Amino acid sequence: MWEELGTSLGITSPDAVEQMRSLESGAYINDWSPEYVEEQKKFYEEVGSVIGESAELPSTLPAATFTRDYAPATAATSGTGS
Numbered sequence: 328m329w330e331e332l333g334t335s336l337g338i339t340s341p342d343a344v345e346q347m348r349s350l351e352s353g354a355y356i357n358d359w360s361p362e363y364v365e366e367q368k369k370f371y372e373e374v375g376s377v378i379g380e381s382a383e384l385p386s387t388l389p390a391a392t393f394t395r396d397y398a399p400a401t402a403a404t405s406g407t408g409s
């Protein structure tokens with residue numbers, strides 16, 4: 328994944344790709360447990376109640392916004408996502 332991402336950004340040096348991975352990998356969510364998904368839905372509702380109607384925030388959350396369809400097998404089987 329990181330090599331493909333690096334290539335798409337014009338990064339071809341293996342050392343640079345590794346540096347990008349080490350700096351960016353913590354930004355990706357890897358816990359898609361049912362509890363985490365529920366918390367994301369609650370957070371969305373809370374943000375909406377504070378912000379109100381906005382072009383940046385739809386008034387209703389599309390049903391498939393937070394889904395476990397693409398959760399890693401470990402998350403799907405253990406519920407921990409790790």
